Amino acid sequence: AQTVTQSQPEMSVQEAETVTLSCTYDTSESDYYLFWYKQPPSRQMILVIRQEAYKQQNATENRFSVNFQKAAKSFSLKISDSQLGDAAMYFCAYRSLNDYKLSFGAGTTVTVRA
Amino acid sequence: DGGITQSPKYLFRKEGQNVTLSCEQNLNHDAMYWYRQDPGQGLRLIYYSQIVNDFQKGDIAEGYSVSREKKESFPLTVTSAQKNPTAFYLCASSRLAGVSSYEQYFGPGTRLTVT
Numbered sequence: 337a338q339t340v341t342q343s344q345p346e347m348s349v350q351e352a353e354t355v356t357l358s359c360t361y362d363t364s365e366s367d368y369y370l371f372w373y374k375q376p377p378s379r380q381m382i383l384v385i386r387q388e389a390y391k392q393q394n395a396t397e398n399r400f401s402v403n404f405q406k407a408a409k410s411f412s413l414k415i416s417d418s419q420l421g422d423a424a425m426y427f428c429a430y431r432s433l434n435d436y437k438l439s440f441g442a443g444t445t446v447t448v449r450a
Numbered sequence: 451d452g453g454i455t456q457s458p459k460y461l462f463r464k465e466g467q468n469v470t471l472s473c474e475q476n477l478n479h480d481a482m483y484w485y486r487q488d489p490g491q492g493l494r495l496i497y498y499s500q501i502v503n504d505f506q507k508g509d510i511a512e513g514y515s516v517s518r519e520k521k522e523s524f525p526l527t528v529t530s531a532q533k534n535p536t537a538f539y540l541c542a543s544s545r546l547a548g549v550s551s552y553e554q555y556f557g558p559g560t561r562l563t564v565t
Contacts (some may be wrong), residue, residue, distance in 0.1 A: 340492075342492075345490070348451075354464050378558070379538065379558065379559050380556065380558055380559075381540065381542075381556035383553055386552060386553070393500075396467075402451075427492055427493065431552065434482050436483075436498065436500065436544060436546065437483070437495055437498060437508065438483075438493070438495070438554060439495075440492035440493040440494070441492050441494050442490055442491055442492045
């Protein structure tokens with residue numbers, strides 16, 4: 337399995353502020369997918385955003401955006417204008433183009449302060 | 451409503467007993483997956499299947515078994531050989547080609563406690 341590392345077990349952010357979650361990964365492949373999944377207290381996994389490695393442009397979905405640095409093998413998630421509903425555990429995940437399996441990081445718990 | 455169902459939500463078993471976790475999907479997806487989630491370790495792949503009657507071991511298959519007799523169903527059996535079976539188990543499915551084939555859809559999970 338590919339190694340995906342999330343070095344921040346917990347992050348706290350004030351409502352309406354911005355928080356950035358870090359993710360690094362290890363691969364020898366040139367083409368792959370990267371994902372951020374959200375797991376709220378209900379424990380339902382929800383796809384937040386994805387990035388194809390061949391695309392240079394960083395993906396954006398509303399208040400969520402990524403900073404994809406392919407050479408550094410870094411894939412951070414920025415949550416802007418944080419809302420109380422953003423409180424959850426966030427997982428970074430990697431998928432090879434030649435496979436369907438996902439490799440997950442250990443997760444970062446995000447707390448939003450009102 | 452299309453989606454993935456897992457039952458039951460909570461499951462309790464005595465040590466030494468086999469237990470089967472259910473996973474059903476009506477999304478017409480070809481591929482299905484089982485993950486285990488432990489605190490501080492993220493999700494780890496147990497087994498996956500891309501077609502009926504075929505499945506492959508994931509990273510932590512020891513002590514588990516699966517079957518795929520129908521496209522819609524992918525039950526997971528936690529055997530007595532699994533040393534630490536207490537965990538949260540998530541089932542997922544995905545297309546193998548076409549639009550959104552990269553995305554895995556997850557069920558609500560089953561919390562298994564073995565004492």
